[in-house]
Each structure stands twice: as structure tokens, then as C-alpha cells.
Amino acid sequence: MPVLEITDLTKRYGDLLAVDHMSFAVEEGETYGLLGPNGAGKTTTISMVVGVLDRDGGEVLIDGLRHDVTSVKTKALIGYVPQELALYPDLTARENLRFFGHLYGLTARPARMRITEVLELVELHERADEAVTKYSGGMMRRLNIAIGLLNRPRLLVLDEPTAGVDPHSRNAILESVQRLAAEGVATLYTTHYMEEAERLCDRVGIVDAGHMLAEGTRRELVGLLDEHDRVILRVADGAARAVPTLRDLPGVLKAGGEDGDLELIVNEARSLLPAIIGALGEAGVEVRSVEVREPDLESVFLHITGKALRD
Amino acid sequence: MPPVMAILLKDLRQRSRDSTLLLFGVLLPLGLAFLFSLMLGGGDGSRFNARYAVADLDRGPDATAFVGQVLEPLERRGTVSLQRVSSVQDGARLLERKEADAVFVIPAGFSSATTPEVIGGAHAPIAVQVAREMAQAFAMERQSIRLAVLAASRGLPVDEERDSRLARRAQEVAAPLTLVSDTSATRRQLDTATYHAAGMAIFFQFFVAMFVMAAVFEERRSRVLARVLAAPVPRAAVLGGKALCGILIGLMSMAVVVAASTWLMGARWGPPLGVVALVIAGVLAVTGIAAAVAGFSNTSEQAANRISVVAMVLGVFGGALFPIPQLGVLEVASHLTPHRWFLTGLADLAAGLSPGALLTPVLVLLAIAAATGGLALTRVGGMTRT
Ligand SMILES: Nc1ncnc2c1ncn2[C@@H]1O[C@H](COP(=O)(O)OP(=O)(O)OP(=O)(O)O)[C@@H](O)[C@H]1O
Numbered sequence: 246m247p248v249l250e251i252t253d254l255t256k257r258y259g260d261l262l263a264v265d266h267m268s269f270a271v272e273e274g275e276t277y278g279l280l281g282p283n284g285a286g287k288t289t290t291i292s293m294v295v296g297v298l299d300r301d302g303g304e305v306l307i308d309g310l311r312h313d314v315t316s317v318k319t320k321a322l323i324g325y326v327p328q329e330l331a332l333y334p335d336l337t338a339r340e341n342l343r344f345f346g347h348l349y350g351l352t353a354r355p356a357r358m359r360i361t362e363v364l365e366l367v368e369l370h371e372r373a374d375e376a377v378t379k380y381s382g383g384m385m386r387r388l389n390i391a392i393g394l395l396n397r398p399r400l401l402v403l404d405e406p407t408a409g410v411d412p413h414s415r416n417a418i419l420e421s422v423q424r425l426a427a428e429g430v431a432t433l434y435t436t437h438y439m440e441e442a443e444r445l446c447d448r449v450g451i452v453d454a455g456h457m458l459a460e461g462t463r464r465e466l467v468g469l470l471d472e473h474d475r476v477i478l479r480v481a482d483g484a485a486r487a488v489p490t491l492r493d494l495p496g497v498l499k500a501g502g503e504d505g506d507l508e509l510i511v512n513e514a515r516s517l518l519p520a521i522i523g524a525l526g527e528a529g530v531e532v533r534s535v536e537v538r539e540p541d542l543e544s545v546f547l548h549i550t551g552k553a554l555r556d
Numbered sequence: 557m558p559p560v561m562a563i564l565l566k567d568l569r570q571r572s573r574d575s576t577l578l579l580f581g582v583l584l585p586l587g588l589a590f591l592f593s594l595m596l597g598g599g600d601g602s603r604f605n606a607r608y609a610v611a612d613l614d615r616g617p618d619a620t621a622f623v624g625q626v627l628e629p630l631e632r633r634g635t636v637s638l639q640r641v642s643s644v645q646d647g648a649r650l651l652e653r654k655e656a657d658a659v660f661v662i663p664a665g666f667s668s669a670t671t672p673e674v675i676g677g678a679h680a681p682i683a684v685q686v687a688r689e690m691a692q693a694f695a696m697e698r699q700s701i702r703l704a705v706l707a708a709s710r711g712l713p714v715d716e717e718r719d720s721r722l723a724r725r726a727q728e729v730a731a732p733l734t735l736v737s738d739t740s741a742t743r744r745q746l747d748t749a750t751y752h753a754a755g756m757a758i759f760f761q762f763f764v765a766m767f768v769m770a771a772v773f774e775e776r777r778s779r780v781l782a783r784v785l786a787a788p789v790p791r792a793a794v795l796g797g798k799a800l801c802g803i804l805i806g807l808m809s810m811a812v813v814v815a816a817s818t819w820l821m822g823a824r825w826g827p828p829l830g831v832v833a834l835v836i837a838g839v840l841a842v843t844g845i846a847a848a849v850a851g852f853s854n855t856s857e858q859a860a861n862r863i864s865v866v867a868m869v870l871g872v873f874g875g876a877l878f879p880i881p882q883l884g885v886l887e888v889a890s891h892l893t894p895h896r897w898f899l900t901g902l903a904d905l906a907a908g909l910s911p912g913a914l915l916t917p918v919l920v921l922l923a924i925a926a927a928t929g930g931l932a933l934t935r936v937g938g939m940t941r942t
């Protein structure tokens with residue numbers, strides 16, 4: 246049974262259909278990414294999943310139990326990291342954690358231990374007793390995440406947790422999500438960073454304008470494209486001379502180019518690369534640089550919606 | 557720990573960090589008691605002596621009223637010494653030479669909507685604080701008169717003459733140093749000092765409740781409320797925690813008013829148990845009303861504005877700001893306000909009536925609290941909408 250299963254989830258704001266019959270499921274230990282541009286409906290979907298927003302239609306099941314804004318039992322199973330910094334700035338990090346710990350029913354001793362654990366996890370233990378107003382943006386982000394981990398959730402829901410975080414902290418955040426997934430936590434992760442989705446997520450749902458446009462593993466999604474790998478070579482001279490030779494190589498679908506540039510459309514760029522370089526060498530063409538472009542989720546998004554993920 | 561307690565503790569901690577607790581729980585009630593002790597005499601307050609200067613740059617009727625009704629009587633009683641200066645600079649010079657403790661500046665264009673400015677000398681913090689409180693109280697009183705006149709003439713055709721007559725009458729009544737000697741049963745036995753302190757104290761409860769309730773909207777705006785609601789917590793606990801916080805701060809400020817007015821002005825509040833019952837019922841009623849008003853608001857500004865207006869109107873009708881009977885028709889309306897019942901209860905206590913006589917006011921106050929609190933609960937969904 247999936248930890249999270251949503252069916253035909255729908256939300257309207259006036260005339261705007263912010264989420265339109267969205268359905269997907271997240272299994273234990275699985276990280277599921279919602280990838281979509283600004284305004285796609287990611288946060289709206291997540292708000293219904295965590296039970297802070299009333300839905301207009303559809304159903305949310307947590308561990309098979311019906312879940313909505315008034316469900317207390319299922320809410321205890323969810324850890325939520327909102328997109329905004331949902332903190333009390335005039336309290337310290339530890340006081341923030343203690344308060345939310347109380348809300349999740351943690352009793353004094355286990356709460357203290359768990360608070361120390363999550364503070365260490367997000368590397369804030371040395372400044373835990375400072376008021377949050379004195380934190381940098383990235384530190385607030387990390388505390389924002391720490392609160393979501395307090396209750397050892399079955400389902401962890403993170404809404405763009407890395408926005409505005411430096412690469413080091415970002416890496417730490419991604420690693421902790423991966424670690425939790427390895428421990429069996431089901432994770433729902435939204436982002437508009439394609440690299441994050443590719444690195445973290447077992448499966449990705451591509452959303453736009455409230456619709457789920459496609460979902461699957463990275464490989465499955467890329468398979469939706471007619472697109473193939475591309476190899477772009479910069480050569481000293483004799484590009485034109487090399488083209489027919491390259492065209493004859495098995496696995497090369499197209500080859501073209503002029504002056505110093507050659508562009509090849511191929512099936513499997515990485516395995517074909519030695520043969521390509523070899524052929525050019527035989528033809529007496531000196532290679533200056535090689536670039537391989539494999540289709541990614543960004544291209545999938547472009548392919549499906551006709552627009553870029555970020556503008 | 558039940559969620560409502562966790563929320564209460566967290567809110568108390570926040571309110572102590574942002575000094576709401578200190579301001580509303582201690583300083584303001586203390587200032588009020590001190591102010592009344594100055595204006596009404598009695599107790600140790602009469603030993604207080606401050607040197608004030610006043611620069612009246614306006615000379616209009618409101619400015620004259622402030623000097624004539626607030627400052628000069630104090631001067632006559634020897635509580636303050638007063639120097640008139642013709643410019644702010646002259647006043648500042650007096651401060652520099654420590655020849656005055658504070659300067660009241662009445663700016664040109666002064667009207668009932670403005671507060672006299674106070675420039676304080678660093679050498680006399682208490683005298684400066686008292687000056688500020690006096691200016692504030694004066695402005696507040698003017699404001700309430702305006703509202704009362706508006707309320708009294710609502711629904712009637714516009715009649716400027718009548719309105720200004722009403723305003724004049726109200727101002728005469730409101731002159732802070734007019735010792736009230738009315739014959740109504742309500743206050744016959746309640747001495748002026750206690751009456752004013754009690755009226756102001758219950759009036760200020762609205763502002764305590766307002767600050768505490770406004771936090772709901774702040775939390776909603778900052779989205780931290782969404783996170784609270786994602787936790788396994790019933791929505792009503794959010795409101796409950798806030799209301800409890802308001803009630804605690806309210807009780808604290810009431811306790812300070814009672815203690816300080818007894819000590820400073822020799823106010824006679826009557827048997828402690830009865831006072832405690834009335835104070836608790838009164839604070840509950842006011843918190844309930846504020847919560848209900850907040851329940852029909854969408855932002856903290858809106859809630860604050862509406863609660864202030866409700867506080868003013870109820871305060872005027874309820875006789876917390878100036879005596880009721882002298883505004884005739886409004887007397888009947890006063891029975892709809894918690895202030896009236898609170899003050900009636902205190903008067904009964906002071907009159908030495910049996911504790912049974914307290915039953916009606918206390919029950920009415922509790923009924924107001926239950927009805928408005930219940931109404932607020934029906935609005936929890938809307939208030940915590942994310
Ligand atoms: N409270 C609201 N009232 C009206 N419209 C809203 C409200 N909240 C969201 N919307 C609209 O719903 C749509 C989806 O918004 P949502 O916040 O879910 O997008 P998102 O995918 O999370 O975007 P982002 O990447 O910018 O966070 C948007 O068009 C937004 O304007």
C-alpha cells in the first residue's frame with residue numbers, strides 16, 4: 246500500500262483551476278518529485294496533501310486512511326517543510342523546535358533528544374539558542390527543514406526546500422533527504438530545479454497549469470522524447486571531409502557541420518564516443534573539444550509543454 | 557502537553573519578547589493608576605511634583621481645553637508647576653537648563669484627533685512618563701467624545717448646532733478634573749478614583765485582547781500558521797491558546813491596576829473575592845468580544861481597527877470613559893456593554909451589598925463571554941484559512 250495516494254485532487258480559486266484532477270502515489274522509501282514552473286499548482290497540491298487547505302474534489306489517503314484538514318491521526322504521520330520560512334523569528338531555533346515538538350506530542354525527554362538530533366543534522370547545533378532573526382537566510386532554510394523532520398514522519402513533504410540556499414547547504418539538504426529515503430521515508434518533493442529532481446527523485450511528475458502532464462522515472466520520461474543524444478565537436482579543420490565518414494558509423498543517425506563545428510545525432514553518445522574520435526583521427530581531423538548533450542527533464546518539459554521550465 | 561497549552565506558552569514567550577506583556581501587563585496599568593492618582597488626588601500621588609512647560613502654538617479651543625482643563629488645575633493644586641513658552645526652542649532651552657522636566661507642545665492645527673506632543677528631559681523620566689500619559693489620556697478622551705457624538709446622532713438628520721451642543725456637553729462632562737457627583741445608583745457608592753481606574757482598566761482590556769488576537773493574522777501572513785495546522789492540532793486550539801494568553805495578560809494588568817490604585821489613590825475596591833470574580837468575568841467578556849470581532853476580520857490591521865472602534869463605542873456607552881447618565885439616551889444602551897455590568901458590580905461591592913447581588917453582573921458578563929466566545933469559535937475555520 247502506498248504511503249500517500251491521491252486521486253483526482255482538485256482545487257479552484259474562483260475561475261482558476263489551480264489543481265485539476267491530480268492523481269499520483271508515493272511508496273515507502275520512494276522519493277517522488279513534482280516538477281513544474283511557477284504557478285503550476287505544486288504548493289496548492291502539497292497544501293491539500295498536508296491538510297492545511299480544503300480541496301474541492303478528489304481524495305487523499307495516508308497509509309490507506311482518509312485524510313483532510315481535520316484529520317489529527319494522519320497529520321501525525323506527516324512531516325511538512327513549507328516553501329516559505331514558517332518560523333517564529335522572535336524565538337530561538339530550539340524554542341521553535343520545542344514548540345512544534347509539543348504540537349506533535351513529543352514528551353520532554355524524547356523531544357530534547359530528537360531536537361539535538363535534527364539540529365545536528367542541519368548543522369545548527371552551535372547556534373541553536375540564538376533568536377532566529379539573527380540567522381542568515383540559509384540558516385533559516387535549514388531550520389525550516391529541521392522542524393519538518395522532528396516527528397520522524399512516514400511521509401516527508403518538502404516544498405522547494407532549497408530555494409535561496411548556498412551550494413554547500415543545498416548539498417547537505419539533498420543528502421539528508423536521500424538518507425531519510427534510504428531509511429524508508431516516503432518523500433514528496435517539489436522543485437523547479439531540474440538537477441534536483443534528477444538527482445533525488447525515483448519518479449517525477451511533470452506538472453503545469455494544474456495538470457499532471459507526465460510521470461515516471463527519469464528514463465521513462467526521457468523515453469517520451471523523439472530526441473536523441475547529441476555530440477558536438479570542435480575541430481581544427483577538415484570538418485566537411487569528416488562528415489561522410491561519421492555518417493557511416495553504426496549508431497550515428499545524423500551528422501553535419503561546417504567550418505570548425507560538427508554536430509552528430511546519435512543513439513548512445515557515451516558508448517559511441519571512442520568510435521567517433523577514432524574515425525576523425527583516421528580522417529586526419531584534429532579534435533579540439535567534445536561536448537555531449539543528453540536529453541534531460543528540462544527537454545522533456547520543453548517537449549511536453551512547449552516552454553522552458555524557468556524563464 | 558495539550559496543544560492549546562503549548563500555543564499559550566509559546567505566545568506568552570513571544571509577548572514577553574516583543575514587550576507586549578510588559579507594556580500591557582504592567583506599564584500601562586501602572587501609568588493609568590498613576591495618572592488618575594495625580595488627577596484625582598489622594599494617596600502618595602500628591603507628593604509628586606513636576607515642572608512642565610507648555611508651548612501652545614495653536615491657541616484653538618482644543619488646545620485651550622488641554623491647558624485649561626488638564627494642566628492648570630494641576631498647577632492650582634500645586635502638583636505641577638507650569639511655565640508658558642512661546643516656541644519649541646524656548647521649551648528645549650528650559651529642558652537643557654533642567655528648569656523644566658518636560659515640555660508639552662501643542663502644534664498649530666491641533667484638533668481632537670491629535671495628541672499633544674511631549675518633549676522630555678532625560679533627567680526626569682518619571683515626570684516625562686506622566687506627561688506622556690496625560691497627553692495620551694487627553695487625546696483618548698477627545699476621541700471618545702467624538703465617537704459618542706457620532707453615535708448619539710446616528711440616524712438623525714444632520715444638525716451641526718445640536719452636534720456641537722452635544723460635544724460641548726460631553727466635554728464639560730469629560731473634563732478630567734470634574735469630580736463626579738451624580739446621584740445614580742450605579743456609582744453612588746463608588747468613589748471617583750475607583751470608578752475611573754476600573755473604567756479605564758476594563759477599557760484597556762480590549763487593547764490587550766486586540767494585540768493578542770492580531771497575532772493569529774500575523775501568523776497566517778507569515779505562513780507559520782499553515783505549519784501549525786499541518787500538525788495534529790485542532791484548529792480551535794490556535795484560537796484557544798491566543799484567547800488564554802489575552803486572558804492571562806488581562807488578569808495581570810487588572811491586578812496591577814487594582815493594586816496600584818489602592819496604593820496610590822486609596823481606591824476602595826471592596827471585598828477581594830468579589831473583585832476577583834468580577835475581574836475574571838469582565839476579562840473573559842472583553843476577550844470574547846475581541847475574539848468575535850477578530851473572527852469577522854481578514855487581516856491584523858482590520859481586526860485592530862475594528863476592535864479599537866468597538867472598544868471606544870462600548871467604552872463610551874458603558875460609561876468607562878465618562879459618566880453615563882449625563883448623556884441621557886445612551887444610558888439604556890449601556891446595559892449592552894460589559895463595562896456597565898463590571899462597574900455596576902463594583903459599585904454593589906463597594907456599597908457592601910451581599911455577595912448574592914454580584915450574581916447578576918457576574919452571570920451577565922459570563923454570558924457575554926460565552927456568547928461571543930462561541931461566535932468566535934464558529935469563525936475559526938475562516939480565521940485560520942491558509
Ligand atoms: N490563495 C490563493 N488565491 C487565489 N489564487 C491562488 C491562491 N494560491 C495560489 N493561487 C494560484 O494558484 C496557482 C497555483 O499556485 P501554486 O502556489 O500552487 O503554484 P506553485 O507551483 O507552487 O508555484 P511556485 O513554483 O511559484 O511556488 C497560481 O496561479 C496561483 O496564482
Ligand SMILES: [Mg+2]
Nearest residue numbers: 287288289328
Ligand atoms: Mg509553490
